[in-house]
Amino acid sequence: MQDYSLLYKKELLENIIPFWSNHSIDKEHGGFFTCLDRAGQVYDTDKFMWLQGRQIWTYSMLYNNVERNPAFLDVARHGADFILKNGRDTDGNFYFSLNREGKPLVQPYNIFSDCFAAMGLGALYKADGKDEYGQVAKDTFENILRRRDNPKGKYSKGFPGTRDLKNFALPMILCNLSLELEHLLDKQLVDNLIEEVLHEVLDVFYDDATGMIVENVYLDGSFSDSHEGRLLNPGHVIEAMWFIMDLGVRRNDRSLIEKAVTIALRTLKFGWDEKHGGILYFKDIKGHPVQQLEWDQKLWWVHVEALVCMAKAYQLTGNEDCKEWFDILHNYTWSHYRDDQYGEWFGYLNRQGEVLLNLKGGKWKGCFHIPRALYQLYKTLEVQKALTADPLS
Amino acid sequence: MQDYSLLYKKELLENIIPFWSNHSIDKEHGGFFTCLDRAGQVYDTDKFMWLQGRQIWTYSMLYNNVERNPAFLDVARHGADFILKNGRDTDGNFYFSLNREGKPLVQPYNIFSDCFAAMGLGALYKADGKDEYGQVAKDTFENILRRRDNPKGKYSKGFPGTRDLKNFALPMILCNLSLELEHLLDKQLVDNLIEEVLHEVLDVFYDDATGMIVENVYLDGSFSDSHEGRLLNPGHVIEAMWFIMDLGVRRNDRSLIEKAVTIALRTLKFGWDEKHGGILYFKDIKGHPVQQLEWDQKLWWVHVEALVCMAKAYQLTGNEDCKEWFDILHNYTWSHYRDDQYGEWFGYLNRQGEVLLNLKGGKWKGCFHIPRALYQLYKTLEVQKALTADPLS
Numbered sequence: 001m002q003d004y005s006l007l008y009k010k011e012l013l014e015n016i017i018p019f020w021s022n023h024s025i026d027k028e029h030g031g032f033f034t035c036l037d038r039a040g041q042v043y044d045t046d047k048f049m050w051l052q053g054r055q056i057w058t059y060s061m062l063y064n065n066v067e068r069n070p071a072f073l074d075v076a077r078h079g080a081d082f083i084l085k086n087g088r089d090t091d092g093n094f095y096f097s098l099n100r101e102g103k104p105l106v107q108p109y110n111i112f113s114d115c116f117a118a119m120g121l122g123a124l125y126k127a128d129g130k131d132e133y134g135q136v137a138k139d140t141f142e143n144i145l146r147r148r149d150n151p152k153g154k155y156s157k158g159f160p161g162t163r164d165l166k167n168f169a170l171p172m173i174l175c176n177l178s179l180e181l182e183h184l185l186d187k188q189l190v191d192n193l194i195e196e197v198l199h200e201v202l203d204v205f206y207d208d209a210t211g212m213i214v215e216n217v218y219l220d221g222s223f224s225d226s227h228e229g230r231l232l233n234p235g236h237v238i239e240a241m242w243f244i245m246d247l248g249v250r251r252n253d254r255s256l257i258e259k260a261v262t263i264a265l266r267t268l269k270f271g272w273d274e275k276h277g278g279i280l281y282f283k284d285i286k287g288h289p290v291q292q293l294e295w296d297q298k299l300w301w302v303h304v305e306a307l308v309c310m311a312k313a314y315q316l317t318g319n320e321d322c323k324e325w326f327d328i329l330h331n332y333t334w335s336h337y338r339d340d341q342y343g344e345w346f347g348y349l350n351r352q353g354e355v356l357l358n359l360k361g362g363k364w365k366g367c368f369h370i371p372r373a374l375y376q377l378y379k380t381l382e383v384q385k386a387l388t389a390d391p392l393s
Numbered sequence: 394m395q396d397y398s399l400l401y402k403k404e405l406l407e408n409i410i411p412f413w414s415n416h417s418i419d420k421e422h423g424g425f426f427t428c429l430d431r432a433g434q435v436y437d438t439d440k441f442m443w444l445q446g447r448q449i450w451t452y453s454m455l456y457n458n459v460e461r462n463p464a465f466l467d468v469a470r471h472g473a474d475f476i477l478k479n480g481r482d483t484d485g486n487f488y489f490s491l492n493r494e495g496k497p498l499v500q501p502y503n504i505f506s507d508c509f510a511a512m513g514l515g516a517l518y519k520a521d522g523k524d525e526y527g528q529v530a531k532d533t534f535e536n537i538l539r540r541r542d543n544p545k546g547k548y549s550k551g552f553p554g555t556r557d558l559k560n561f562a563l564p565m566i567l568c569n570l571s572l573e574l575e576h577l578l579d580k581q582l583v584d585n586l587i588e589e590v591l592h593e594v595l596d597v598f599y600d601d602a603t604g605m606i607v608e609n610v611y612l613d614g615s616f617s618d619s620h621e622g623r624l625l626n627p628g629h630v631i632e633a634m635w636f637i638m639d640l641g642v643r644r645n646d647r648s649l650i651e652k653a654v655t656i657a658l659r660t661l662k663f664g665w666d667e668k669h670g671g672i673l674y675f676k677d678i679k680g681h682p683v684q685q686l687e688w689d690q691k692l693w694w695v696h697v698e699a700l701v702c703m704a705k706a707y708q709l710t711g712n713e714d715c716k717e718w719f720d721i722l723h724n725y726t727w728s729h730y731r732d733d734q735y736g737e738w739f740g741y742l743n744r745q746g747e748v749l750l751n752l753k754g755g756k757w758k759g760c761f762h763i764p765r766a767l768y769q770l771y772k773t774l775e776v777q778k779a780l781t782a783d784p785l786s
Contacts (some may be wrong), residue, residue: 035682037681037682043681043682044618044619044620044681048622095552099556099751103552103554103555104552104555105551105555106550106551106552107550107551107552109550154547155541155548155550157489157499157500157502157548158490158498158499158500159496159498159499161496161501162492162496162497162498163492163498190537226437226439227437227439227756248570287430288430288437288749289430289434289436289750289752289755290750291756292754293686293690293741293749293750294686294687295750296743296749297686323591348686350689350743350744351743352745356686356689357682357683357686357688358682358689359682362682362684363620364683
């Protein structure tokens, strides 16, 4: 019998984190390199705000929740100092990317840059207590709330009035972010956001016809029979479902947990590739061709988020389907993503499960999904271990 | 010995064109459906300006160059009437997409919408002579020239001054477009654009270190060691090279032709997938991982453009390498893209050469690359046939 909890904890602290600590710190200009090849060598020096903020969060979270190791705090501060110095325009919006030296490359068109910056700074404030971290996290959160109804602002390419859609990602992230920043925010605001996101996810974006959750709906919540409206991103839904389960625990709401587990299992089944294994990246809910050419690829974050989801689902409900899926996902993930030779995990596989991009980090893959999932998994499986003699095995 | 010229002509007139004539005409709201599934059924009704303009061009070109068939002219007029009525904002910029009824969906952020609209209307004016077609083609061309230094305008997400790059696509298309609209434009303007594009493509975007052509360079023509600057799109370069060969013929410039053939062969070799056959979609010129997840896919337009390029190259130079490549490409293309069962050709294959998207048309694939290439091939091989007893076989 394998001790899964220990396995995931060791992977986090002995493989993943050392890789980023060793290879991603830009000692000359500050911030983090994220374009790292298989061996961890830097192949491009651009700095993407999503990944700067997320790595600050990861190291702060490790310090807050795993071990008061001053080295973790140093890395988080190193990233925070760089984004505080270089990351914002004069209105306080975070750029999408900077060059190595910190000069802006891409304008603040993407509100998730702000979300992850606030998330990182908020977690660091918890660890460090320096006023500036907390203040900028709070100001950024308020700026996000101001921009939320028109998140792309002047960079939006949609023509207003013809097909006004809203997207599933922002309410999800706002709810997550409000919990991350709970120590900085008004309680009522957090509670309202939770109420709102539960309604949005489980009623508005929920598609009655299929029992799944689509990425985009009309402003009134109705289904849009268009490429955007038919789009389903299984990994995104499954990730959201473990987040809803956490809210269920917080509210002691079993029916909420059951609902999230049901949707997660349904989505996993729909997204699973019967031919080659693994979860497909995108599907059209009506089975039409999608616009995303990468639809059949197997992405690292999808699989580690699904592992977290099934571990939590089994722990909370004892549903044996969740245990079966956990085992399937565990086997697929460890045999396909992990790089025994150079450490860390690959990010992008083709449909057949072969490595598609020979990298450990890039524009979108950084120090976030894997460490967060490994942390969630070892904590969840630790509880599981305490509850049963035979944890998930 | 197979008569390739006849084969390509038959494929154009008996397979491809009937497919679009039968399935793409929206008789109710005008314009063309392009989201057609394997059998030609419409699976989405959005209308993308690139493909509206390109289909107008294709049917006008057939009428002008292949056969004075009034049915061709009717289809072209049907598309033109739709885009003239619905396609432009009040400043004369073409939207990127419209819904089925013709209401704007996506703003005019993409100058190639204007390019293909002008190209279609210009060709139709040659066929039909109605003033409005010529006038809007000419006005749109002038509008493109006005916007060319900042083609994305307010939708540009680049931060000015940090890494100002220019892209290979616009000079190429402008040159092509000026030739397409030659009957409407001042001769000096066309000659100047040709001079300029020859300089841009063969000097500015040409990378001395590798002897190939990159997609983006700094404004001063120097190499940018960034994801954008290292990006090579083999199909795009190879397409540009047959276009340069046409300019070589026009100017009776053998050294220009030889140069284009050399670059085309080098790029084909660099882009060819030794493992599974076919031409890869994107590569990093230094061998680093690219940002495009679809980098290893095999796209229809890349392969038919390469066929045109090698046919012209062999016809013009007699270089046996070109004949060998033509045969390799001919075999790959006909065995992988053509759909014997439902007609037309597939567009998107995975690296292994299997169908990735079960469609005949979508957001980017319409009635353009295949018919243009088949036309170019049958014309080129007809000349070849007249020159030798043993054409390319």
